[in-house]
Amino acid sequence: MQSFDWTLIQSFLAVAQSGSYSAAARKSGRSQPTIGRHIEQLQSQLGATLFQRATKGYDLTPTGRALLDHARTMQRAAAEMSLVTEGRAAEVRGTVRITASEIVATYILPELLAELLAQEPELQIELVATNSTENLLLREADIALRMVQPMQQDLIARRIGVIPIGLYGAPSYLARKGRPQQFEEIANHVLLGYDRSDLMIRGIAALGFPIKREDFAFRVDDQVTYMEALRAGVGLGACQKRQAERYGLIELLPELTIPPLPVWITAHSALRTSAKVRRVFDFLTDHLPGRL
Structure with a gap:
């Protein structure tokens, strides 16, 4: 059985989801030439063409579409492995990635996060200001602040207030x-x-x-x-x-x-056993309602 470098599958998914090498590069944090090289390597290993040129970027070939669900299964499995490992971390150190709406991320969170980082010098925060729904199950974020109740399984969600x-x-x-x-x-x-x-x-x-x-x-x-x-x-x-x-x-x-807009704070259930994520989750839960 042939084995594949997981990074090649990641690049395949990025192109499949975004439709172009340049968009896939932005999404994955890799360079466009690297994305192209990964696709060429994967196609060579499989002996099949996975993408065909379209008017705006690339479309999946029939073979690519047939492989897409399998690649997504691998992505979910890799994310679950990462969650299990992350959940065992016992120290408040390292990076926690938070996603929130543009308004909350710009006008509300910075002052709160300044207080948190002053208290936790070993902690690092990545703040994603976006109105799109980040997928916590795929580790696109550790904690999400949302204006709608999340319905995904395996998520811890708590309504912490409303915004008048x-x-x-x-x-x-x-x-x-x-x-x-x-x-x-x-x-x-x-x-x-x-x-x-x-x-x-x-x-x-x-x-x-x-x-x-x-x-x-x-x-x-x-x-x-x-x-x-x-x-x-x-x-x-x-x-x-x-x-x-x-x-x-x-x-x-x-x-x-x-x-008013309801505000929900959510995290993956496996990450609630992570000291760093739990610290940020609890801090926001305690302090954010007074700033809404």
């Missing part, structure tokens, strides 16, 4: 355009919304106010850019209340009830 949301405007904008007194009046204002995401459209519709993408005169999906545009007085927008208070934004239509 309101409608806000910067003093500079309100001085220029005036302050709306009822919801219907915001149609006369510049509204900040998302570009490709329909999350805000669906949220406003759920409140009984149908709205179209074009009703937002300023659109951006990056939440940090959205927040900075709101602070700069570009227009009116939804914002976390604590951040709005911190930056002097003025709440509008306080009678408007916007459902």
Whole structure:
């Protein structure tokens, strides 16, 4: 039976999932030439072509598609081995990888993590600011802060609080355009919304106010850019209340009830026996609710 270098399988999965060598390189942290060399080596060992050129990158061949599920099984097995080993670590030292939304990672976590690192000098933190859901089971993160309850098995999840949301405007904008007194009046204002995401459209519709993408005169999906545009007085927008208070934004239509965002902290069950992950998990659980 022929054996394969696991790194070749990792590169195969990265290209299969991302569709190009360059995207696979960014995802895996390897160089693009290394990814290409790994694919060539794997194809040579198998005696089969796994990818074919497409308009934008590479598509799997029938042979590649047939091997994809087997490669994913190997990936899950390797992740489980890593989890078991990690779970036996008894010291608070080494790296813990945290993923959180762009807003939480930018405006809330840095101060908390500064306190934690001051207390734990042997600890290192990797913070991933993303609104996508990182897969804890595949070790893409050790701890995740999410706005939805995770449904995956083998995860420890704890709801640690909610983030109140309101409608806000910067003093500079309100001085220029005036302050709306009822919801219907915001149609006369510049509204900040998302570009490709329909999350805000669906949220406003759920409140009984149908709205179209074009009703937002300023659109951006990056939440940090959205927040900075709101602070700069570009227009009116939804914002976390604590951040709005911190930056002097003025709440509008306080009678408007916007459902708060729940915050869940999650980790793989095997990692809860790791001293370093347990320390970070417990620290965030204890201190984060007061910062939301």
